[in-house]
Amino acid sequence: MEYKNSRLSAILKIQYPLIQAPMSWITNADFVAAVSEAGGLGVLGPHAGYHTPPKDPQEILDRVRLEIRKVKSLTDKPFGLNLLLLKDDPLDDFTKAWLNIAFEEGVTHFVSVGNADNRVFNLIKEHDGIIIHRPLTASITNMREAESLGADVLVATGYDEGGMIPTRAIGTFTVVPTMVDAVDIPVMATGGINDRRGVKAAFALGAEGVYIGTRFIVTKENPASEITKKKIVESGCDDIEFVSPKQRSIRTQAADILGSLYLNKENTLDLDTEISRLGGVRPAMLEGKLDEGIISVNTGIDVIRSIPTVKELVIDLLGLNEE
Amino acid sequence: MEYKNSRLSAILKIQYPLIQAPMSWITNADFVAAVSEAGGLGVLGPHAGYHTPPKDPQEILDRVRLEIRKVKSLTDKPFGLNLLLLKDDPLDDFTKAWLNIAFEEGVTHFVSVGNADNRVFNLIKEHDGIIIHRPLTASITNMREAESLGADVLVATGYDEGGMIPTRAIGTFTVVPTMVDAVDIPVMATGGINDRRGVKAAFALGAEGVYIGTRFIVTKENPASEITKKKIVESGCDDIEFVSPKQRSIRTQAADILGSLYLNKENTLDLDTEISRLGGVRPAMLEGKLDEGIISVNTGIDVIRSIPTVKELVIDLLGLNEE
Incomplete structure (x- = not known):
C-alpha cells in the first residue's frame, strides 16, 4: 500500500x-x-x-x-x-x-x-x-x-x-x-x-x-445537518452552480438567487461578502435550512452515495x- | 500494467x-x-x-x-x-x-x-x-x-x-x-x-x-513550429492566461490583448470568434508567429520539459x- x-x-x-x-x-x-x-x-x-x-x-x-x-x-x-x-x-x-x-x-x-x-x-x-x-x-x-x-x-x-x-x-x-x-x-x-x-x-x-x-x-x-448530508448524497454535478467567483453550491433557493447575480454582468454586489453576510455555510449546511444558504461542495459529489x-x-x- | x-x-x-x-x-x-x-x-x-x-x-x-x-x-x-x-x-x-x-x-x-x-x-x-x-x-x-x-x-x-x-x-x-x-x-x-x-x-x-x-x-x-515547442517547454502554469471564456493561452502579445478584453466587463467582442478570425491556433502554434496568436495548452505544462x-x-x- x-x-x-x-x-x-x-x-x-x-x-x-x-x-x-x-x-x-x-x-x-x-x-x-x-x-x-x-x-x-x-x-x-x-x-x-x-x-x-x-x-x-x-x-x-x-x-x-x-x-x-x-x-x-x-x-x-x-x-x-x-x-x-x-x-x-x-x-x-x-x-x-x-x-x-x-x-x-x-x-x-x-x-x-x-x-x-x-x-x-x-x-x-x-x-x-x-x-x-x-x-x-x-x-x-x-x-x-x-x-x-x-x-x-x-x-x-x-x-x-x-x-x-x-x-x-x-x-x-x-x-x-x-x-x-x-x-x-x-x-x-x-x-x-x-x-x-x-x-x-x-x-x-x-x-x-x-x-x-x-x-x-x-x-x-x-455535525452537518442530516438534511444536508442527505441532500449531498442525492445530488450530482448537474446540481452544482457558481454562486460567486470563488464559491459553488448545490442548487438551493439562496444559491439560485446568488447564481443569477453572478451571471449578471451588471451586478455590483460583492457576492462572497454577501454569502458571509447570509452566514456562510452555517444556515444550510449546519442548520439544514436549505433555502437560506449555500451548500459548498466539490465537483465530484456524484460518487458520494x-x-x-x-x-x-x-x-x-x-x-x-x-x- | x-x-x-x-x-x-x-x-x-x-x-x-x-x-x-x-x-x-x-x-x-x-x-x-x-x-x-x-x-x-x-x-x-x-x-x-x-x-x-x-x-x-x-x-x-x-x-x-x-x-x-x-x-x-x-x-x-x-x-x-x-x-x-x-x-x-x-x-x-x-x-x-x-x-x-x-x-x-x-x-x-x-x-x-x-x-x-x-x-x-x-x-x-x-x-x-x-x-x-x-x-x-x-x-x-x-x-x-x-x-x-x-x-x-x-x-x-x-x-x-x-x-x-x-x-x-x-x-x-x-x-x-x-x-x-x-x-x-x-x-x-x-x-x-x-x-x-x-x-x-x-x-x-x-x-x-x-x-x-x-x-x-x-x-x-x-508539425507545430519548433519555436512553439520550445516556448511550451520553457513555460509553466504561471505563464497561462484566459483569452476568452473558453480558451487559455501561454502569454503572447496577442494573448495579453485578448486576456485584457476578457477581464474587461464592458468588452462586447465575442472573443472566441475573434480568436478564430485571427487564425485560431495556426499563426502562433503552427507558424511560430508567437505574437500574432494564441498557444493553447493544458494547465499542467510545467511537467513538459x-x-x-x-x-x-x-x-x-x-x-x-x-x-
Missing part, C-alpha cells in the same frame, strides 16, 4: 497520511476525535462545535479552548487546529491569543490556510509545532515561499474543490504534479477526493497524502478492506 | 489504449502515422498537413483525402479521423462528403467531437466504423445519450484541458469517475495528462484509456521502460 511508512506519516506522527480539512462550522470535537481515532488527522475549524454566531472575538477564543479540551477527553492521538492567515497583519492580537490557547492546551498540529507568514511560523516552531500549510491558490512561488519559511507539509488545492475556489483555474489533476515538482517537502492533494479512486489518483500524481473536506461532511459523526461512520470511510478511502 | 488486455484496446484494435487528440492544424500524416506505429491511435485533424487557409470547402475535402492516403503509405495500423459535430445540421453536405471520403479511403476510426447525432452515428455504423465520442462539455445526460446512440468509446474532458474548455468547471480529477459511473462503455480521460503520473492517475480514476493533446504537440514529429520522439513519449507515458 502506497501510504505505509511514508515520510508524511512520520512527519505528522499519525497512522495514515490523511487530513480532514477544517471546515469552519462543520467540525466539532466528536467528529475531529473520530478522524484522529481512525488514524488520520482530525482538525478543528474556527467555529468548531457551535451553532450560533459568537458575540465577540473573546467568545470565539473561549469556545475553541473548550472544544480543544473536549477533543483531548475523547482521544490521545494528535489532532490539528485551523489557523487562518488571510489578514493584513497575520499576527494580530486575536491570532496571538488563538495561538496561545493552542500552545497552552498542547495542540501540536497547525493547519494554516492563506499566506505563509514568517512571524506566525516562527512562533509555532518555537513551540515545537508542526505546520501544514495550504495557500488558497497554489503557485510555485507561494509554495516555495512557505517551504522556505518552515512549513513541514504543503497542500496543493485543485479547482475541483469545495470551499473557497482557487483564483486560478488549475484542476487537482494538474496542480498536484506541478507543485510536487516545485518543492522538496511533502505535498498533499486536495480538491475532489471522494473515494478510493481519488486517493489512488492523488498518490499516482505524486502527492504523499490526501486532505479531504466534502467527503468527510457526509459521515455519521460530522452513502453516510458511513468516519472509521468506515477511512477504511474505504485507503482500501484497508482490500488487503 | 493496467493497459494490457484492456477492453478498450480490443474495441479500438490498437496495442495501447492511448489516443492522440486531433488538433486541427497541429497534426499531419507523419505525426499521426508515428502515433499509430508507436501503438496508440493517431488522429488527423480537420486541417491536417497544411499551412495555409483553404480557399473553399472543396479544398478541405481534397486535402484530407491526400493526407489520409499519405498516412496509409506510412503505416498499416489503424488511425482515426476527427469529425466535428458542432453545426445545427450535423449531417450537412460537407459532412456527408467528408465521411464519404473517409469511407472510400477505408478509414475505420472516427473521433467525433461535439453533439452525438443519430444520423451521423448510423452512417458510420453502416460502414463498420468505430466511434470515439467526446462531448465538448461532458454531462451525465450527454454521455448516456452518446452511449445509447451507438458510440463505442466516450471521452470525459476535464477543465484542465487545452483547446476549447468545457463550459462547466469540473476538473479532470472529478469528471472522470463521475462519467465512468454514468455509462457502461469504456471512458477515456482527457485534460492535463502530460506524464506517467497523469496516465497512472487517469486509470486510478476509472478511465480505461487516455486521450492526449498538449503533450503530443511537444514531440519531434508534430523535453521534446522526445513520439515513440519515446509513448514508452515514457505508459511506463514501458519500467518493466
